Amino acid sequence: MPPERQVVGFIARGAVGEGRLFESIGSALGLPPEGVTRFDVDGPADAAVLVETALRSSGFRTDVTLYIDASRTRGAVGLTSVEVAARVAALLGEEVLVSPPADDPAVATSWFLITPDGKRFRASEASPGGDEDSVDIDRASLRPL
Secondary structure, eight states, X not given: OOOOOEEEEEEXXXXXXXXXXXXXXXXXXXXXXXXXXXXXXXXXXXXSEEEEEEEOSSBSOEEEEEEEOGGGSTTOTTXXXXXXXXXXXXXXXXXXXXXXXXXXXXXTTEEEEEOTTSOEEXXXXXXXXXXXXXXXXXXXXXXXX
């Protein structure tokens, strides 16, 4: 039976290449290079972390979803999207956005912004409901978490 996987996600500011992204994710989770691979519905799922990405046209560009086998990653048990994103942001040198937890009343219109130096802010989405393929924040709305 395949292991149960924890799902976490974030959106990186830039258009991040797969090699650089996978290396950063592996380092953030204490994995060797072969521990992180692209999610493929038709392929084997034996890596500790499977990664699915989508490139957006503007705003925060690289949408990332991780499927983590926490039993095979050091210190990953119970990690949240915010914690994983903070580690990866520092390694990539990129700002990242994370959705607030589902029980947060502002989950539909706000994001958590994490900077490469570890600062965390709540931010309102710029033009919510606008271009479906674009996600960006209103910089004037930043409030420290």
